[in-house]
Amino acid sequence: MRAGWSGAITMHEPAARPGDDVILRVEDLAVHFPVGGGLLGGGRRLLRAVDGIDLELKRGECLGLVGESGCGKSTVALSILGLQKPTRGRIVLDGQVVTDRQSVDRKALARIVQIVFQDPYASLNPRQTVRRTLEAPLRLHGVTAKSEIDGRIAAMLRHVGLRPEQAGRYPHEFSGGQRQRIGIARALILNPRIIICDEPVSALDVSIRAQIINLLLELKETLGLSYIMISHDLGVVEHMSDRVAVMYLGRIVETGDWREIFERPAHPYTRTLIAAIPDPLRRAPLATTPGELPNPLNPPDGCAFSPRCLYAEAVCHREPGPSLETRPDGHSVRCWRADEIAGQTALASTESGHP
Amino acid sequence: MTDSPLIEVEGLRIDLNDRASHVAAVEGVSFRIDRGETFGLVGESGCGKSITALALIGLLRQPLSIGAGVIRFEGREIQRLPAAEQRALRGNRIAMIFQEPMTALNPVSPVGQQIAEMFVLHKGKNWREANQLAVEALASVRVPAPERRVKDYPHQLSGGMRQRVMIAIALACGPDLLIADEPTTALDVTVQAEIIELMRNLCAERGTAILMISHDLGLVANVCRRVAVMYAGRIVEERGSADIFRACSHPYTQGLIDSLPRLGSRAALGRTRLREIAGVVPAIADFPDGCRFNPRCAQATEICRTTAPELTLLDAGGLVRCHHHA
Numbered sequence: 001m002r003a004g005w006s007g008a009i010t011m012h013e014p015a016a017r018p019g020d021d022v023i024l025r026v027e028d029l030a031v032h033f034p035v036g037g038g039l040l041g042g043g044r045r046l047l048r049a050v051d052g053i054d055l056e057l058k059r060g061e062c063l064g065l066v067g068e069s070g071c072g073k074s075t076v077a078l079s080i081l082g083l084q085k086p087t088r089g090r091i092v093l094d095g096q097v098v099t100d101r102q103s104v105d106r107k108a109l110a111r112i113v114q115i116v117f118q119d120p121y122a123s124l125n126p127r128q129t130v131r132r133t134l135e136a137p138l139r140l141h142g143v144t145a146k147s148e149i150d151g152r153i154a155a156m157l158r159h160v161g162l163r164p165e166q167a168g169r170y171p172h173e174f175s176g177g178q179r180q181r182i183g184i185a186r187a188l189i190l191n192p193r194i195i196i197c198d199e200p201v202s203a204l205d206v207s208i209r210a211q212i213i214n215l216l217l218e219l220k221e222t223l224g225l226s227y228i229m230i231s232h233d234l235g236v237v238e239h240m241s242d243r244v245a246v247m248y249l250g251r252i253v254e255t256g257d258w259r260e261i262f263e264r265p266a267h268p269y270t271r272t273l274i275a276a277i278p279d280p281l282r283r284a285p286l287a288t289t290p291g292e293l294p295n296p297l298n299p300p301d302g303c304a305f306s307p308r309c310l311y312a313e314a315v316c317h318r319e320p321g322p323s324l325e326t327r328p329d330g331h332s333v334r335c336w337r338a339d340e341i342a343g344q345t346a347l348a349s350t351e352s353g354h355p
Numbered sequence: 356m357t358d359s360p361l362i363e364v365e366g367l368r369i370d371l372n373d374r375a376s377h378v379a380a381v382e383g384v385s386f387r388i389d390r391g392e393t394f395g396l397v398g399e400s401g402c403g404k405s406i407t408a409l410a411l412i413g414l415l416r417q418p419l420s421i422g423a424g425v426i427r428f429e430g431r432e433i434q435r436l437p438a439a440e441q442r443a444l445r446g447n448r449i450a451m452i453f454q455e456p457m458t459a460l461n462p463v464s465p466v467g468q469q470i471a472e473m474f475v476l477h478k479g480k481n482w483r484e485a486n487q488l489a490v491e492a493l494a495s496v497r498v499p500a501p502e503r504r505v506k507d508y509p510h511q512l513s514g515g516m517r518q519r520v521m522i523a524i525a526l527a528c529g530p531d532l533l534i535a536d537e538p539t540t541a542l543d544v545t546v547q548a549e550i551i552e553l554m555r556n557l558c559a560e561r562g563t564a565i566l567m568i569s570h571d572l573g574l575v576a577n578v579c580r581r582v583a584v585m586y587a588g589r590i591v592e593e594r595g596s597a598d599i600f601r602a603c604s605h606p607y608t609q610g611l612i613d614s615l616p617r618l619g620s621r622a623a624l625g626r627t628r629l630r631e632i633a634g635v636v637p638a639i640a641d642f643p644d645g646c647r648f649n650p651r652c653a654q655a656t657e658i659c660r661t662t663a664p665e666l667t668l669l670d671a672g673g674l675v676r677c678h679h680h681a
Contacts, residue, residue: 068543068544068545068546069543175635175636176635177635178635205399205400205570205635205636206399206570206571206572206611206614206615207399207607207610207611207614207632207636207651208632208635208636209614209615210613210614210615210629210630210631210632211631211632213616213629214628214629214631217628232543232544234544234618235615235616235617235618235620236616238616238618238619238621238622239616239620239621239626239629240616258621259622262618262619262622263622272545273544273545274618275548276544276545276547276548277544277573277618278548278551278571278573278574278576278577278578279573279577280572280573280574280576280577280599280600280617281576281600281601282577282597283576283577283578283579283580283596283597284577285552285555286547286548286551286552286577287548288545288548288549288552289545289548289549292513292515292516292545292546293543
């Protein structure tokens with residue numbers, strides 16, 4: 001038994017390096033998949049699922065990651081979890097570079113970052129009781145004393161709003177919301193610092209979603225967690241996030257404080273996403289955007305959003321999007337025409353905004 | 356003819372016939388949809404909204420069957436029509452699109468053929484004419500390069516394109532009623548907006564009524580003129596969609612509205628704890644006595660536990676099924 005393990009996983013270390021409040025840093029992350037190609041490699045093409053993104057997650061923060069399916073957000077999550085080897089770039093978790101294959105310790109990584117999946121029906125083993133599901137990671141990480149295992153499982157079940165005596169049951173004996181609570185308990189049982197929530201409520205009944213959203217926010221406070229919240233539901237993202245990053249075709253096109261993103265979206269794509277949400281208070285046509293997410297195997301010339309962008313000009317079709325430019329307030333945008341568009345919006349905003 | 360509604364459902368009960376028991380999955384459901392109207396049916400999974408739609412189009416299969424009630428299409432009772440006439444209605448006058456177009460489309464047949472089939476079956480066209488009409492139908496749902504796309508198989512199309520194909524099939528024969536069961540649930544918001552607008556515009560042009568079924572009250576309120584909210588097999592509230600978010604009357608509807616973070620609410624009100632609806636949606640076999648929402652309702656009293664409330668007419672217009680309605 002290696003010394004120090006059980007100590008490290010039973011309690012949170014205090015924020016070790018004062019001043020360093022960034023718990024996760026993603027630097028120039030790229031994940032490319034070779035597609036097709038014959039025996040001699042002829043005709044092989046590169047699918048750039050993630051193509052050079054930078055992200056920062058501060059301690060205790062919730063970072064919303066939004067974008068259409070296929071934009072690469074789940075690939076980013078897998079890379080952070082150590083389940084997908086990046087083609088390029090670095091991921092620094094709690095001061096430790098985890099993309100360096102030699103030094104990475106999968107077990108150590110699992111004690112820092114965990115994931116809550118979308119579908120609690122598919123992500124729990126139907127043949128394992130809740131106790132076995134929660135006990136396996138503990139044993140794997142060196143907790144073998146039955147009393148400690150029982151104690152931690154009971155405490156964790158209470159944390160997520162289940163009763164300790166339910167530990168002997170199987171997933172099918174629980175409702176969807178309860179199953180998602182089990183999924184959350186599994187993610188938290190090793191006391192990680194970061195939870196990646198990948199669409200944690202979209203598979204749940206509408207009337208159950210609030211329970212899970214409230215639970216996630218409570219746990220974040222009581223356990224001092226940091227979240228990466230992946231969702232296509234912008235209402236949920238706005239509610240939960242401190243900062244938001246918007247992805248399009250493998251790149252981040254805009255990041256900023258949640259209020260900046262939702263009240264003053266600067267990138268045309270972000271504006272498109274927000275405008276597409278139906279306004280329940282009036283029957284009005286939805287703002288539509290021509291086209292669909294381009295095939296990442298065959299990305300358009302120029303800015304990836306230019307074929308769908310209402311503001312695109314010659315430069316947008318010719319030059320790739322500019323580098324992400326950060327304004328003094330921390331709001332960054334990757335758009336050739338962001339300043340002009342912001343000017344136009346300022347004029348128009350006197351009329352009306354999204355309620 | 357012009358006064359009578361396009362479709363009228365009265366006291367519909369749908370039974371779930373188990374070997375051991377008969378339970379009503381849907382009970383006392385009544386509504387009417389006028390010509391060209393947009394009507395929404397909202398509820399969570401298991402509330403009975405989809406099987407209600409299947410009953411309208413005559414596609415209920417064992418173990419589900421219509422136990423009571425009447426469905427009239429243009430004044431004629433659908434259940435009493437001979438099978439051949441029911442088939443003639445289905446797809447021709449009443450069409451349906453489903454949530455997941457990948458499973459609703461035939462994977463081994465080109466999409467053009469699946470559209471053309473509608474013209475052959477219902478309009479007596481030969482295949483050559485039908486194929487030409489299929490190209491036009493694809494063009495009308497704004498699929499680019501339709502003359503090439505008709506040869507594609509469903510797996511070659513994106514989710515949004517597949518749903519366009521579904522809409523092309525559904526609207527091929529110019530139906531009077533389009534039933535859209537969660538038509539955009541599997542799609543991204545930007546694609547959802549496209550599909551909804553396409554459906555809305557095509558139906559408005561052709562005077563096609565829409566019955567839209569969804570768990571998304573916000574979307575339905577945006578698309579439909581009237582909305583009915585279902586809970587555990589019953590309609591609990593029916594309102595004009597302009598009213599439902601501002602002044603709903605049933606605690607369940609209110610719960611649905613309060614429990615979802617709505618875009619802009621955090622900026623306006625700060626991050627408040629979402630109001631939860633306690634408990635879970637009951638299974639069909641465990642529908643509670645009295646008002647079916649009573650175990651989850653904060654306002655429930657003794658009468659709610661013993662007596663099922665009737666639908667009552669509201670002064671402000673609309674119907675609500677609650678003893679303590681606002």
